[in-house]
Amino acid sequence: MKYCSTCGSQINDxxxxxxxxxxxxxLGKEKLTATTTKKxxxxxxxxxxxxxFGALGGWLGVLFGILNLVLDKTKKYRALGIIGIVLFAVxxxxxLFSL
Ligand SMILES: [Zn+2]
Structure with missing residues (x-):
């Protein structure tokens, strides 16, 4: 058994x-940090x-761009996902103009 660092209640290990x-x-904080780092x-x-993929004009650029935005909770690499989507949009x- 250990004690909560916030309220002092006895809690399960x-x-x-x-x-x-x-x-x-x-323990919860440690696990949370580990998950965030992995993500x-x-x-x-x-x-x-x-x-x-965005630079190559592939739709996978958009797919990975969206995945990046969804996974990136810390918003550290958000720019990369946006660049990928923008490149595909370009x-x-x-x-459309070459038609
Ligand atoms: Zn507590």
């Missing part, structure tokens, strides 16, 4: 959230793919 006050326990590296990969415009 396995608990991620304190049942009394609803705050994250130390942001996935967001970075999606962002890079968005730019690459290709659409070029395509």
């Amino acid at each position: 396995e608990c991620l959230i304190c049942p009394t006050c609803g705050c994250s326990t130390e 942001s590296s996935a967001a970075l990969v999606c962002g890079i793919l968005a730019v690459v 290709w659409i415009v070029i395509f």
